[in-house]
Amino acid sequence: MAGKGGEWFLAVSIGFFAFASMTAWGCYGQQAILWLGGNEKEKKAYICLFCLVSLWGAYGGEDNFFTISDVLNALVCLPNMVCLFLLSKEVSFPKAAKNQGKKQKTKPGRP
Structure with a gap:
């Protein structure tokens, strides 16, 4: 080719x-x-x-066109971000996901 x-x-x-x-x-x-x-x-x-x-x-001029396109895409994203923020209390995570990343306390001598 x-x-x-x-x-x-x-x-x-x-x-x-x-x-x-x-x-x-x-x-x-x-x-x-x-x-x-x-x-x-x-x-x-x-x-x-x-x-x-x-x-x-x-x-036309591509600089202005891409700037306007970026602004309009951001305006589409804004309502979604606001709704995600407002609904963040409604989301429930499994217990395993809440504890993920936290250090587990172990007794000395045990793995």
Whole structure:
């Protein structure tokens, strides 16, 4: 797979992966809009916005795009972190897990 054949195979594979990823994220976003109570009008608005942002990501400045992407991913993470913190008292651990890592007291002469 070395040489020109490998280069072409890699380029085509990356192109297919990018296309499949964009298609999947577009469908995922549409379903999220509908699940949140959106109608067909909001779904079409999402598709237009998704296409515009995709074009901006492909042809625009990548520095700003990745910064905004990181911020939006962090905003998705925030509610999960808050819920984990608030529900931490609800989680029960087995007794063996609580004692794991603690030194066991043994009497002298016994292993």
